[in-house]
Amino acid sequence: MSGQRKLKQVWTVGRLLEKSRGYLEDKGVEGARLSVELLLSHALGCERIQLYTSFEQPVPELVVARFRELVKLRAEQVPVGYLTGKAYFYSLEFSVNPDVLIPRPETELLVEQMINICRTSHFANPGILEIGTGSGCVAIALAKNLPHAEVVATDISGSALAVAKDNAQKHKLGERIRFVQGDLFEALSEEGKRPGGFDFIVSNPPYISPEEIPDLPREVREYEPRVALLGRDEALAVHRRIVDGAEGYLAERGKLLMELGHEQAQAARGLLEQSGYLSEVRTVRDLQGHERVVIGEKKA
Numbered sequence: 001m002s003g004q005r006k007l008k009q010v011w012t013v014g015r016l017l018e019k020s021r022g023y024l025e026d027k028g029v030e031g032a033r034l035s036v037e038l039l040l041s042h043a044l045g046c047e048r049i050q051l052y053t054s055f056e057q058p059v060p061e062l063v064v065a066r067f068r069e070l071v072k073l074r075a076e077q078v079p080v081g082y083l084t085g086k087a088y089f090y091s092l093e094f095s096v097n098p099d100v101l102i103p104r105p106e107t108e109l110l111v112e113q114m115i116n117i118c119r120t121s122h123f124a125n126p127g128i129l130e131i132g133t134g135s136g137c138v139a140i141a142l143a144k145n146l147p148h149a150e151v152v153a154t155d156i157s158g159s160a161l162a163v164a165k166d167n168a169q170k171h172k173l174g175e176r177i178r179f180v181q182g183d184l185f186e187a188l189s190e191e192g193k194r195p196g197g198f199d200f201i202v203s204n205p206p207y208i209s210p211e212e213i214p215d216l217p218r219e220v221r222e223y224e225p226r227v228a229l230l231g232r233d234e235a236l237a238v239h240r241r242i243v244d245g246a247e248g249y250l251a252e253r254g255k256l257l258m259e260l261g262h263e264q265a266q267a268a269r270g271l272l273e274q275s276g277y278l279s280e281v282r283t284v285r286d287l288q289g290h291e292r293v294v295i296g297e298k299k300a
């Protein structure tokens with residue numbers, strides 16, 4: 001060097017965001033801008049919105065190093081939720097890890113429908129069974145918004161239930177939701193059956209067929225739990241088993257609500273209509289216009 005001391009690069013919030021966004025875009029990461037904002041606010045321990053008023057702020061070296069590690073992992077398509085350990089659903093924060101599906105915005109429709117039906121039907125203490133609770137996001141959002149509901153949530157995965165229980169504790173709903181492990185209705189022992197049946201059975205079951213797996217985005221295909229995605233031999237296999245089993249657990253006029261994937265509405269309506277015990281079968285469209293939720297009511 002020519003006697004001059006090389007100036008150390010100072011990374012400001014704005015420069016870090018800009019550079020890393022470009023890097024992730026080059027790597028073909030979807031939603032690069034949102035990713036870097038979530039990762040930097042996580043590394044800094046601040047709210048994402050605070051970044052917008054801190055563009056000129058220098059970022060401490062240790063935080064820069066931590067952030068770079070996270071960005072590298074994101075470039076490998078690791079979902080942001082697994083990197084920050086957090087996801088948002090129905091305006092609530094949930095802890096997530098690779099044992100659970102990251103809650104999806106489209107699943108909010110299932111919760112919204114349940115809450116609307118519950119409020120307009122004036123149930124005093126609606127009994128709700130959620131099958132396949134994962135992070136617990138659906139059961140917890142329901143318990144939070146329906147303070148008199150009695151909620152039971154099941155999952156076949158013990159490690160997913162551990163995450164769901166932890167989330168329920170964080171939202172101070174540990175006493176209001178009973179979590180049980182098992183394959184669909186097998187999770188409920190005789191004493192777990194609600195006298196008179198459940199007023200609602202709700203589920204976002206796995207609905208991807210084995211043939212669709214190679215076409216999924218890498219961040220879903222490689223990182224999210226297969227048990228949360230894959231409907232065994234056919235996309236609607238779990239829906240079919242839920243329809244078959246729900247009759248013995250639903251109250252008279254009780255409702256079954258299930259989330260669907262694209263282009264599954266016709267087949268799903270058929271499943272409910274042919275059950276012999278469900279009527280008033282209908283689907284509800286999401287904001288993109290896809291028939292996302294199927295609903296049926298047990299005949300009186």
Ligand SMILES: C[S@@+](CC[C@H](N)C(=O)[O-])C[C@H]1O[C@@H](n2cnc3c(N)ncnc32)[C@H](O)[C@@H]1O
Nearest residue numbers: 103132133134155156157183184204206227228
């Ligand atoms: C699509 S994820 C939904 C998770 C969460 N309810 C949500 O909406 O984000 C499906 C969940 O069903 C669970 N699951 C899969 N097969 C099951 C079965 N046979 N019995 C009970 N749960 C099952 C998975 O472990 C997973 O947590």
